[in-house]
Amino acid sequence: MTIEVLLLSITMAVAAGLVGSFAVMRRMGLAADPMSHVALPGIGLALALHINPLFGAVAMLLFGALVVWALEGKARLGTEALIGVLFSVALALGSMMTSGEELIDALFGGAGVLRWPEICFGLIASGAVIAFIVTQRNRLVVMLVSPDVARTAGIDVRRLDLLYLGAFALTIALGLRFLGVLLMGALIIIPAATAKRLARNLTEMLVLAVSIAVATTLVGTWLAAVFHRQTGPFIVIVAAACFLLSFLRLP
Amino acid sequence: MDNILEVDRLSIRFEKVEVFADLSFQVAKGKSLAVIGPNGVGKTVLFRALIGAIPSEGTIRWTPHVRIGYVPQKLDLDRDVPITGRDFLRARSNSTGGADVEISLMLERVGISRKVSENCIGILSGGQFQRLLVAFALLGNPSVLLLDEPTAGVDGPGQHRLNELVRQLQEKQGLSVLFISHELSVVYEYATNVLCLGSRHAYFGPPRKILTPDLLSQIYGSPINYHVHDH
Numbered sequence: 001m002t003i004e005v006l007l008l009s010i011t012m013a014v015a016a017g018l019v020g021s022f023a024v025m026r027r028m029g030l031a032a033d034p035m036s037h038v039a040l041p042g043i044g045l046a047l048a049l050h051i052n053p054l055f056g057a058v059a060m061l062l063f064g065a066l067v068v069w070a071l072e073g074k075a076r077l078g079t080e081a082l083i084g085v086l087f088s089v090a091l092a093l094g095s096m097m098t099s100g101e102e103l104i105d106a107l108f109g110g111a112g113v114l115r116w117p118e119i120c121f122g123l124i125a126s127g128a129v130i131a132f133i134v135t136q137r138n139r140l141v142v143m144l145v146s147p148d149v150a151r152t153a154g155i156d157v158r159r160l161d162l163l164y165l166g167a168f169a170l171t172i173a174l175g176l177r178f179l180g181v182l183l184m185g186a187l188i189i190i191p192a193a194t195a196k197r198l199a200r201n202l203t204e205m206l207v208l209a210v211s212i213a214v215a216t217t218l219v220g221t222w223l224a225a226v227f228h229r230q231t232g233p234f235i236v237i238v239a240a241a242c243f244l245l246s247f248l249r250l251p
Numbered sequence: 252m253d254n255i256l257e258v259d260r261l262s263i264r265f266e267k268v269e270v271f272a273d274l275s276f277q278v279a280k281g282k283s284l285a286v287i288g289p290n291g292v293g294k295t296v297l298f299r300a301l302i303g304a305i306p307s308e309g310t311i312r313w314t315p316h317v318r319i320g321y322v323p324q325k326l327d328l329d330r331d332v333p334i335t336g337r338d339f340l341r342a343r344s345n346s347t348g349g350a351d352v353e354i355s356l357m358l359e360r361v362g363i364s365r366k367v368s369e370n371c372i373g374i375l376s377g378g379q380f381q382r383l384l385v386a387f388a389l390l391g392n393p394s395v396l397l398l399d400e401p402t403a404g405v406d407g408p409g410q411h412r413l414n415e416l417v418r419q420l421q422e423k424q425g426l427s428v429l430f431i432s433h434e435l436s437v438v439y440e441y442a443t444n445v446l447c448l449g450s451r452h453a454y455f456g457p458p459r460k461i462l463t464p465d466l467l468s469q470i471y472g473s474p475i476n477y478h479v480h481d482h
Binding site: 137147149153 | 299302303304319320321322323326328329331332333334335337338339341342343369371372384387388391397
């Protein structure tokens with residue numbers, strides 16, 4: 001593993017831990033998974049058009065974030081069901097458009113060589129996500145406790161929500177190469193869910209989620225290299241092991 | 252006298268159900284308005300419309316540069332969200348540049364101990380959480396407070412402390428207050444005007460005029476036959 005790939009996987013994990021912390025506190029853990037599926041038709045479309053699949057995935061993910069945001073604005077019952085249906089359709093369409101090895105790589109993360117455009121995008125996007133969460137964490141906290149209270153505190157709730165969902169979508173895109181469409185949701189949710197069980201305040205929550213995400217990414221990547229297998233499943237299994245261990249510490 | 256809030260012919264509907272129509276009232280600077288009425292008549296909905304959280308027809312005119320402190324009635328939070336009371340207040344003061352000293356002072360004013368403020372907000376009792384929300388609202392140095400049943404779930408001494416705190420702020424800083432309450436004694440004591448929401452008509456005026464046995468039995472009980480409107 002080269003130094004830039006190592007750096008990229010660490011920044012991806014940091015972004016995942018931060019974004020995931022707010023995702024589990026907002027109780028959108030279950031939305032993470034279907035939302036990551038929307039990347040697949042983007043990858044398929046990009047491959048068909050002979051452009052970098054990463055950018056197809058990013059475009060579709062940001063579109064997916066916009067759909068979730070618009071549905072939230074409607075505030076009607078059944079949004080969750082609608083998200084489930086829409087994004088399952090995305091998965092179905094995507095798997096029709098891609099085939100064979102490409103599909104397996106897209107679903108579970110491939111080991112292929114990272115090229116400079118991908119590395120540059122990865123570093124810039126993860127830097128942006130990390131900066132967003134770190135600078136906006138106070139506003140995000142107020143919004144998650146009560147959007148109404150946030151509104152009267154002068155926070156543009158709809159805009160902040162859109163930005164958060166955008167950061168969420170970018171974070172999924174960051175992990176596609178390492179974990180794939182099916183498993184990236186897990187790296188966002190599991191370390192944060194583990195941290196939520198152990199943390200006693202916000203700082204502990206964020207620090208723990210980031211540490212667990214980075215540690216599981218590194219250990220998972222190492223195990224995958226040792227066993228010559230795909231990285232995604234190993235990272236998720238290590239993360240899940242941490243989550244199970246957290247039950248040992250607390251009743 | 253200057254009004255901090257003027258509401259004119261306000262109507263709110265959800266889908267096709269009308270919550271209320273043609274509601275008009277004013278709140279003068281530094282004064283209190285009590286909103287009373289039976290459950291389900293739309294008191295909380297009115298507050299949420301006033302802060303712009305739900306769409307409405309008619310006009311809601313706040314005085315320019317108004318700072319609203321909103322204390323909602325109850326919130327739906329996970330018990331295990333790792334955000335402490337102090338984290339929550341810090342989130343407010345950090346975004347406006349306040350200091351930790353200010354937070355400690357505010358916690359003392361609303362009667363929350365240091366130990367309680369370090370608990371996660373999900374495990375606070377209803378009364379403790381209510382006081383925390385009041386502290387949060389006051390950290391924004393508001394010119395008007397919207398209190399949705401501020402003392403529901405708060406114990407006797409706590410209620411007294413909150414009421415007195417708000418009264419002090421009114422006297423010293425000219426704070427205006429809108430509050431929803433079911434306790435007529437509190438309404439009598441603290442409200443300059445009362446907005447009484449019924450299922451068909453709303454009544455607005457000073458407590459002596461509005462809180463008559465006749466009117467109350469109409470609003471809370473038997474059908475409404477006549478209409479007193481006071482501006």
